Amino acid sequence: MAGTISLAAHAKVNLHLGIYEGRDERGYHRADSVMIALELHDEVTVSPADQIEVVVLPELDVPGERTLAARIAHALADEFGVADGARIRLVRNIPDKSGLGSASTDAATILRALCALWGIDESDERVRTIARSAGADVAFFLNPVPSWLDGVGDNLRQTYPPLVGVPVVLARPTGGVSTPAAYAEFDRNPVPPVPIDAMAAALEASDVRMVADALFNNLAPAACAIEAEEQVVVDTLRACEGVLAAQVTGSGSCVFGICESDEAAEAAAAEAAAHGWWSCATRTA
Numbered sequence: 018m019a020g021t022i023s024l025a026a027h028a029k030v031n032l033h034l035g036i037y038e039g040r041d042e043r044g045y046h047r048a049d050s051v052m053i054a055l056e057l058h059d060e061v062t063v064s065p066a067d068q069i070e071v072v073v074l075p076e077l078d079v080p081g082e083r084t085l086a087a088r089i090a091h092a093l094a095d096e097f098g099v100a101d102g103a104r105i106r107l108v109r110n111i112p113d114k115s116g117l118g119s120a121s122t123d124a125a126t127i128l129r130a131l132c133a134l135w136g137i138d139e140s141d142e143r144v145r146t147i148a149r150s151a152g153a154d155v156a157f158f159l160n161p162v163p164s165w166l167d168g169v170g171d172n173l174r175q176t177y178p179p180l181v182g183v184p185v186v187l188a189r190p191t192g193g194v195s196t197p198a199a200y201a202e203f204d205r206n207p208v209p210p211v212p213i214d215a216m217a218a219a220l221e222a223s224d225v226r227m228v229a230d231a232l233f234n235n236l237a238p239a240a241c242a243i244e245a246e247e248q249v250v251v252d253t254l255r256a257c258e259g260v261l262a263a264q265v266t267g268s269g270s271c272v273f274g275i276c277e278s279d280e281a282a283e284a285a286a287a288e289a290a291a292h293g294w295w296s297c298a299t300r301t302a
Contacts, residue, residue: 116267
């Protein structure tokens with residue numbers, strides 16, 4: 018068994034999110050999701066232990082043994098017959114209820130770290146099955162390169178060339194948006210999706226301005242209907258100098274803007290902070 022392993026659990030934004038009307042037998046919507054990872058990240062550390070232990074900082078409202086991290090660790094150990102334990106330490110920097118993939122990236126990164134600790138091949142299909150059972154976006158975070166996923170957002174269709182170091186601003190209104198609430202609102206007032214063709218072409222060309230022009234999220238109106246400040250955040254970022262385009266990520270409530278420069282991202286983050294919103298200047302990873 019390996020020694021202590023530390024990995025970054027990167028946040029994501031949806032460059033394209035197309036949700037389709039109707040739900041499958043499990044209650045999920047069909048989706049086209051194009052995601053890219055950010056430098057903003059949580060911190061995952063795993064080390065040998067006699068049993069599976071989970072420490073989360075800042076602390077959650079539930080005990081460590083009842084967290085998603087503990088559940089997937091036990092699932093991985095059971096599936097591969099691992100008798101060893103592990104101490105899992107998760108430091109959370111990505112805000113919840115923001116559409117940044119906090120729970121999914123943590124789950125995927127813990128799986129990757131435990132695979133390294135326990136000598137499991139992380140490309141094993143059984144690992145991917147555990148990942149998909151933990152959430153729709155978890156499969157993306159096992160290999161967080163720019164990717165198109167369909168199905169319910171868990172079936173990898175295509176990856177694209179890396180697009181690293183693009184300045185991005187994030188801003189989140191005071192209130193969060195829960196994913197179930199966003200989808201329930203979408204069902205009440207569905208907005209048709211559009212094809213991913215424009216975004217796919219932009220990523221194939223590694224053209225940042227084309228990517229900015231092609232941003233799409235038909236779940237955004239639902240998020241804006243739930244959180245009153247959401248549209249204000251979108252409009253504020255779009256009005257900032259050097260922000261090429263801004264859009265809600267995932268089911269919200271975080272909004273991201275693609276920027277011309279790090280200075281533009283930092284200035285936009287400062288503008289958002291002046292409104293009392295959580296904000297961050299980061300880059301694509």
